[in-house]
Amino acid sequence: MKTMKKLLCLVACIAIIAGVFAGCAQKNQNEGNADGKITISVNNWPKDTEKEKLATFNGYVEKLKEQHPNIELKTYTSGYSVESFFTDAASGQLTNLYYAPYTEAKKIIDAGFAKDITKWIKEYGYDTGVNPGIMKILVRDDKYYGVPFSSYNQGLMFNMNLLEAAGYVNEDGSPVVPDTYDELTEMAKAIKDKTGKAGFFMSTKGTEGGWQFMNLAWSFGVTFMEQVDGKWQAKFDSDEAVAAMQYFKDWKWKYDILPVNNLVNRDDMKKMFAADEVAMAYYTKDMVEQPILNYGMNKDDIGGGVIPAGPAGRYSQMGGGLWLVSPETTDEQVDAIFKWLEVKGDTPKFNDSVKASLEQSLSSEKESGLLVLPQPVPLWVSEERAESEKALYEQYKNYNPILWPMLNSSEDLILKEEPPMYAQELYAALSAVMQRMLTDENADPRAEMEKANAAFQKDYLDKLN
Amino acid sequence: MKQEIAVNTNSKIKSSGICSKIIKTVKKDWAGWLMLAPCVLAFLIFSWQPIVTTIITSFYETTGFEVGKFVGLDNYISVVTDSHFITTVVNTFEYALWSFIFGCIPPIIIAVFLNEITFMKGYLRAAVYMPNMIPGVAIALMWTIMFDPSEGGLLNMLLGALGFETSMWLNDPDKVIELIVLTMAWRGIGSTVIIYIANLQGVNHDLYEAATLDGAGIFKRIRHVTLPHMSGLIKVMMLLNIINSFKIYDEPISMTGGGPSYASQTLTMLIQDYAFTYFRADKAAAVGVLLALLLGVFSIVYFKYNMSSEEGE
Amino acid sequence: MFKNKTGLINSQDLKTKPMKIAYIALTVLFLLISLIFVLPPLWTVLSSFKDVKEFIQMPPTIIPRSFHPEKLITVWNDLNFSKLYLNTLVILVGTVVVKISFCGLAAYVISKMKPKGSKVIFWMIIATMMIPGQVKLVAVYKNILDFPLLHINMINTYWPLFLMGGADAFMIVVYKSFFDGIPDLLIEAAKIDGVGSFGMFSKIILPLSKSVIITSILLTMSGVWGDFFWPRMILKEKELWNIMLAILELKDTYPIDIQFSGLVFAIVPPIILFLFLQKHIMQGFTMSGIKG
Structure with a gap:
């Protein structure tokens, strides 16, 4: 009886708590604009320690004040962080304009954390002014949810010190670029034999492993999932997928070109690359910046080449940065945001003001000692802009063109975006298979891929159907 | 929002009778309840209400954090039938087992003897507590250098110098959990030791003296004087240690990301993945509630067992 | 010797x-x-x-x-340390005060006064430890943004950091187990001498509990000093930042060696504080009052 009473008491307490609090739905107070001022908050602002970039951004703010004196900016240095994004978003604490990488766009839009800004996208000409291959990341049911502002495709990056030590530098000082994965393997093996350092690096930890595996798998002709009669089916138990995984496994056990540590991500890579522990890796823009900024690498010790081709072609995943608008933002604020983007230069329009902004940005990048590399994937459609950008990049370039054959376009390169459904979950599943391949010499790629494929179908895709 | 209103009215009906009862209880011991109030309020805002929200969420479908339609036990079924759920649960128990071995007994031994050492005692205490005062980023870097499986890893260099074979450390699925728990024990031992040492100040030294006069040796004194004094606290600290070991996530995330191939994945990492990587608040809540149920059952059994063993003494 | x-x-x-x-x-x-x-x-x-x-x-x-x-000088020049130390200290002191007054008081009531119903509260407190923190994160954050009933937004203030310290089940358990060790006779004697409920805590219990209080301060210190998760969520304004947030800000823009040398500034103060405070753990319980 006594326990019953206690239990009842407990239930009552919980019920009261729920009752008291349930009524308080939170409201979002928008900042008052009695004096006609519109305040917008923006994140991804340069930090105090990024002096050159900060100066440039402060210049943009001055320009904004001149052109639109009623718009005020509130700036935050925070970027996209896996740990805090969901909490911020779910609590309505995102800045009005916020940054996210390409890979996060789909789940952010699905979760309703981005405002539908179709009206302004059309008004300001983004719908026709942005490379449609990139813009489609931000479209859902003919509605637009954001704006891309930078783009790159993955390639190969070289540690020139190690390439030189192994004799893979041409007479003119340019790196030998492996054209196919077989050539890459051969080259990595030679580097490993001569220098004892890892020839090639691939992430395996968390979701990064699967994300990098995409490049390899696509070039083997893998399609990860398909819609058959309206139902999604996982397809990575195919012969092509098994072959790709077998290829990856051989890197460890047959050729031994990967780092000894089997649990690594890109943070490890940046460090190892700068410490001359790794000769080659997949290139993404931040991967070039951080070895220089954080690990004191000389910018001319880095070279870049086009991604290798596999049996089914040459595929590379796109990447870059996006601006999204928080759902709490008012229409007035959205309009202000688009005006701000125009001032900053993230716009399809092209005029003297945009040109000046772009120039400022490039010169500050150069001054802070970073590599100023042209954007290899054209983001804006405008011919005029592309031409003018090219000229500007030429003016401010500080890279040694010999080291960057990647920037010469490759005819057969096919750019791809993420798999359509549950990309992050797929990456995690593939990472686990990759880890299995590396830690167990006797692991069977076919069995493991079949297992992962079936689990992915059952855990995720079947729940869609 | 509809279901919240339902809960609201429901609770009002249920609580109307009990409400007066509670008021009566509080009135009787108003001073005590007044002193409890700040803490109760803090718990309401930062614990109880969020927990109730979590439990409610686990029965609904969510978009972002917006509660959608009621789905009953669907989230639970979906989470439990996930292909890797069982592995994760088994791992979690393994973490708890190793935490018990590495994290429960050593602090007691260290505390009892450290309390007796007079030479450089300030330093010694600070030393044991030192890992607690070093920021997590530095500790994480330390372990990457230590556990690097190549020949250049610090521990492998040590093994090599001593003539042993090098180890794959965290890359080894059979060792990964033990190693992670060991690093956590290394870091956490200081705070447990400090609590025990504070507790040991309460031992009446006359008892030691009397025992010495009776001819009891040091270990006998520990058994008959020291341990009985500490036993209440030890029981509580052990339970807390085990509860915490079920909730491990920081270390595996930074050290292995749950790998190799799920070998170090824990239930809390699953929550982290569902909520922050996949944006599925509903499923994260369901795993959270399941973990709480698991811990609840475990704690009840633990207390029942300890109560009966106390009575038996 | x-x-x-x-x-x-x-x-x-x-x-x-x-x-x-x-x-x-x-x-x-x-x-x-x-x-x-x-x-x-x-x-x-x-x-x-x-x-x-x-x-x-x-x-x-x-x-x-x-x-x-x-390198230490580089970091020192780039960060405003006097401000950072002050902020961190404010957070630390506030949290300690809240911990002692909220958790200590509650543990005392549960351990010694035992009003009817306090046991239920104690079990409800214990139960909170079963739920992992991540699942309730968003709900907690929402309460910080909109304090229930009063509708106060506590963002960009230290209050949520202080108050969160008051909802610490672990501290309550530690305090309670210490108070359990204080003989009831002592309290009965004080009662006869006419000491009231509040006086009992401040005049009798607290002086006896120096060791546990110092312990709780030490534990709180290492928790608060290195914490950056909640500070990052709550303190969006730079002027309010604590030392760990400032050092984390160096990430991505500063060479890694300089980032880590900056950690020295975060490590030294708590160690000094520890060495200074740990002596007092020894005092307190072995007082003449208890034996008599």
Whole structure:
């Protein structure tokens, strides 16, 4: 009886708590604009320690004040962080304009954390002014949810010190670029034999492993999932997928070109690359910046080449940065945001003001000692802009063109975006298979891929159907 | 929002009778309840209400954090039938087992003897507590250098110098959990030791003296004087240690990301993945509630067992 | 040298030679064990004084080839440390005060006053430990943004950090187990002397509990000093930042060696505070009052 009473008491307490609090739905107070001022908050602002970039951004703010004196900016240095994004978003604490990488766009839009800004996208000409291959990341049911502002495709990056030590530098000082994965393997093996350092690096930890595996798998002709009669089916138990995984496994056990540590991500890579522990890796823009900024690498010790081709072609995943608008933002604020983007230069329009902004940005990048590399994937459609950008990049370039054959376009390169459904979950599943391949010499790629494929179908895709 | 209103009215009906009862209880011991109030309020805002929200969420479908339609036990079924759920649960128990071995007994031994050492005692205490005062980023870097499986890893260099074979450390699925728990024990031992040492100040030294006069040796004194004094606290600290070991996530995330191939994945990492990587608040809540149920059952059994063993003494 | 030692190992034991040797061996053993706790982290942090190439090289150099303590000056000049220390200290003091007054008081009530219903509260407090923090994160954050019933937004204030310290089940359990050890007789005696409910806590219990209070301060200190998750969520304005947030801000923009040398500024103050406070753990319980 006594326990019953206690239990009842407990239930009552919980019920009261729920009752008291349930009524308080939170409201979002928008900042008052009695004096006609519109305040917008923006994140991804340069930090105090990024002096050159900060100066440039402060210049943009001055320009904004001149052109639109009623718009005020509130700036935050925070970027996209896996740990805090969901909490911020779910609590309505995102800045009005916020940054996210390409890979996060789909789940952010699905979760309703981005405002539908179709009206302004059309008004300001983004719908026709942005490379449609990139813009489609931000479209859902003919509605637009954001704006891309930078783009790159993955390639190969070289540690020139190690390439030189192994004799893979041409007479003119340019790196030998492996054209196919077989050539890459051969080259990595030679580097490993001569220098004892890892020839090639691939992430395996968390979701990064699967994300990098995409490049390899696509070039083997893998399609990860398909819609058959309206139902999604996982397809990575195919012969092509098994072959790709077998290829990856051989890197460890047959050729031994990967780092000894089997649990690594890109943070490890940046460090190892700068410490001359790794000769080659997949290139993404931040991967070039951080070895220089954080690990004191000389910018001319880095070279870049086009991604290798596999049996089914040459595929590379796109990447870059996006601006999204928080759902709490008012229409007035959205309009202000688009005006701000125009001032900053993230716009399809092209005029003297945009040109000046772009120039400022490039010169500050150069001054802070970073590599100023042209954007290899054209983001804006405008011919005029592309031409003018090219000229500007030429003016401010500080890279040694010999080291960057990647920037010469490759005819057969096919750019791809993420798999359509549950990309992050797929990456995690593939990472686990990759880890299995590396830690167990006797692991069977076919069995493991079949297992992962079936689990992915059952855990995720079947729940869609 | 509809279901919240339902809960609201429901609770009002249920609580109307009990409400007066509670008021009566509080009135009787108003001073005590007044002193409890700040803490109760803090718990309401930062614990109880969020927990109730979590439990409610686990029965609904969510978009972002917006509660959608009621789905009953669907989230639970979906989470439990996930292909890797069982592995994760088994791992979690393994973490708890190793935490018990590495994290429960050593602090007691260290505390009892450290309390007796007079030479450089300030330093010694600070030393044991030192890992607690070093920021997590530095500790994480330390372990990457230590556990690097190549020949250049610090521990492998040590093994090599001593003539042993090098180890794959965290890359080894059979060792990964033990190693992670060991690093956590290394870091956490200081705070447990400090609590025990504070507790040991309460031992009446006359008892030691009397025992010495009776001819009891040091270990006998520990058994008959020291341990009985500490036993209440030890029981509580052990339970807390085990509860915490079920909730491990920081270390595996930074050290292995749950790998190799799920070998170090824990239930809390699953929550982290569902909520922050996949944006599925509903499923994260369901795993959270399941973990709480698991811990609840475990704690009840633990207390029942300890109560009966106390009575038996 | 061991003349007046009382306790588990007392001067009586240490009269014989083998015991003396054993005791010295024990001390040496503990000195050796202490190295396991001190050397690796110390080495890691001090490694940051190497030049960056040496800092990241594998295998690492155990004895550094290069030594650049001037990195500390770089960090010092770039961060406003007086402000950061002040902020961190404010957070620490506020949290400690809330912990002692909220958790200590509650534990006292639950342990000694035991009003009807307090047991239920205690079990509800224990139960909160079962739910992992991540699942309730969003709900907690929403309460911070909109304080229930009062509708106060506590973002960009230290209040949520203080108050969160008050909902600490672990502290309550620790306090309670200490208060359980205080003889009820003592309280009964004080009651007869006419000490009221509040006076009992401040005049009788607190002075007796110096060791547990110091312990809780030490535990709170290491928790608060290195914490950055909640501060990052709550303190969006730079002027309010604590030291860890400022150091984390260096990430991505500063060379890694300088980031890590900045950690020295975060490590030294708590260690000094610890050395200063730990002496007081010894005092408190062995007072004449208890024996009588």
